[in-house]
Amino acid sequence: MSKRRTAVVTGGGSGIGRAIAHRLASDGFAVAILDLNNEAAETTAEEITQNGNEAVAFGGVDISDRAQVNAAVDKVRATLGPVLVLVNNAGLTAMDAFLKISDDLWDRVMAVNLGGTFYCTQAVLPDMVEAKWGRIVNISSSSTHSGQPFQTHYVAAKSAVVGLTKSLALEFGPKGITVNTIPPGFVDTPMLRASEEKGLLAGSVEDHAKLTPVRRAGRPEDIAAACSFLVSDEAGYITGQIIGVNGGRNT
Ligand code: NAD
Numbered sequence: 001m002s003k004r005r006t007a008v009v010t011g012g013g014s015g016i017g018r019a020i021a022h023r024l025a026s027d028g029f030a031v032a033i034l035d036l037n038n039e040a041a042e043t044t045a046e047e048i049t050q051n052g053n054e055a056v057a058f059g060g061v062d063i064s065d066r067a068q069v070n071a072a073v074d075k076v077r078a079t080l081g082p083v084l085v086l087v088n089n090a091g092l093t094a095m096d097a098f099l100k101i102s103d104d105l106w107d108r109v110m111a112v113n114l115g116g117t118f119y120c121t122q123a124v125l126p127d128m129v130e131a132k133w134g135r136i137v138n139i140s141s142s143s144t145h146s147g148q149p150f151q152t153h154y155v156a157a158k159s160a161v162v163g164l165t166k167s168l169a170l171e172f173g174p175k176g177i178t179v180n181t182i183p184p185g186f187v188d189t190p191m192l193r194a195s196e197e198k199g200l201l202a203g204s205v206e207d208h209a210k211l212t213p214v215r216r217a218g219r220p221e222d223i224a225a226a227c228s229f230l231v232s233d234e235a236g237y238i239t240g241q242i243i244g245v246n247g248g249r250n251t
Helices: 015-026 038-050 066-080 103-131 152-175 190-197 205-211 220-230
Strands: 006-010 030-035 055-059 083-088 134-139 177-182
Touching (some): 015 038, 134 220
């Protein structure tokens, strides 16, 4: 990279977002970690700086709140400069029988997974337009390929993120900005282990790994590697795409 660029990673305090933050920092980006969990964001930033790379935590930010997102992005700009890479990773999973989903729960799942992606993207796009270069990667879900019982709210929100990705790619391609989505499948993170503990996976993570074509669960680093490529200069001809990283569980 000729000039240091700033990347925002939402949900960078845990799991996939943490791995993406580490990877982009080691690729040479100055990484801003936005997360609801302040302590987790601080920990990731400390780990990265201890490795000799650049990261700053912006914790206590709820991406479903536009005012909080705008205030955080203003701070990122003031601290690290214009934002040229955005990874919309923070997400909220849920498992509920369709007939039991309340309006509040539906709205919350939409607000975090879809609304958060909308707010963060609107907040940073002007920097990318100004620079005539930008990269956006939206972390959706492999459940958008297949559907998932008891996850109608979550899959609806993540599927909307796929549609948002495709349409944004068409609108902002002429401005030098690419927009792609990675739908992860079965990645061993605190989110997945929490679902396992609640008995929501119909078996253990290890049981599912045995049924996965590559015979293992995904690692957060698998998603980070794909993300690293998609935000690079050399991925400039890839936009509006769904790049599945799922061990062959969805083809
Ligand atoms: P995780 O729970 O380990 O990490 C999610 C992070 O997002 C946490 O640090 C959390 O504090 C943060 N976050 C949650 N709500 C937030 C909000 N409103 N504002 C700001 N930060 C918020 O989860 P993960 O498994 O690493 O998942 C990361 C993304 O990948 C999510 O969008 C998830 O839906 C998606 N995903 C994961 C899997 C998987 O197998 N783990 C599969 C498909 C999709």
